[in-house]
Amino acid sequence: MPTPERTSIAEIVAAAREILELEGLAGLTMAAVAERVGVRAPSLYKRVGSRDELIGLAADATVRELSSRLGALDRGEPRTAIAAMAHGFRAFAREKPAGYHLVFALGPEATRPRTESLTQATEVLTRTIARLVGPDDALEAARLFTAWAHGFVGMELSGAFRMGGDVDRAFDYGIDHLVASLTPMAP
Missing domain, CATH: 1.10.10 (Arc Repressor Mutant, subunit A)
Incomplete structure (x- = not known):
């Protein structure tokens, strides 16, 4: 038996x-x-x-959870949905900082999230942004959004914002200006 x-x-x-x-x-x-x-x-x-495989499984589960959370925020008008996703991205990173860092860490291939999971997470954001900028610019706009959000959140998690001021206000300022820069101008 x-x-x-x-x-x-x-x-x-x-x-x-x-x-x-x-x-x-x-x-x-x-x-x-x-x-x-x-x-x-x-x-x-x-x-x-192996331990590397274990780390990769944890990273993959983390990116899938983040993708699911962002997908749940994709509703309503695209500017509102993008802002909600930015806040959701930040909240996730603050709630699970070690997992968040693992998703973006460079390391052996076995320690990284699966390409399929990363693609799914990217598609969630790209689909929402495409509703604002159109399909031709969606990938570039999604990369811009991700780079800004990751940079801001990474600096925040590392304690890099030491010059005073309200970091929450700075985050909202960044979202407002980023979304405005993506919004097509009326003819």
């Missing part, structure tokens, strides 16, 4: 993401995840081949 399964990939990934947020990437070890899901470390290797 085969041994019953004591954990699943979903449980392993959930545990990895929890550890990542609590202890950072250095704390995300096979042993820590095995302990969290109630198996011995060698048993974990039956499901996940």
Whole structure:
């Protein structure tokens, strides 16, 4: 009779993401995840081949969650939806900063989110922006939005805004001006 399964990939990934947020990437070890899901470390290797693969699974789950959250904000008038997505992007990064950094980190291919998941996340934003700028400029506009939002959020998470002022106001200012720059002018 085969041994019953004591954990699943979903449980392993959930545990990895929890550890990542609590202890950072250095704390995300096979042993820590095995302990969290109630198996011995060698048993974990039956499901996940390496630590790099584990990191990649966590990064992929993170980008899929972000994509889902952004997709839920794609409603109504495009300028409003884009602003909502910017706020959703920022809120996600503040809630899950280690996972957020992992999504954008350079590293071995095994540690990166799957291309399919990144494509899906990009399509959510590109589809919304296309409603504002049209299909010909949608990809470029989505890249502009992502670069601005990631730059702002990355600086915020690293504590780089030290000159005083209201960072929330600065974020709203950036959204307003970015969206205005994408809005086609009336003939």
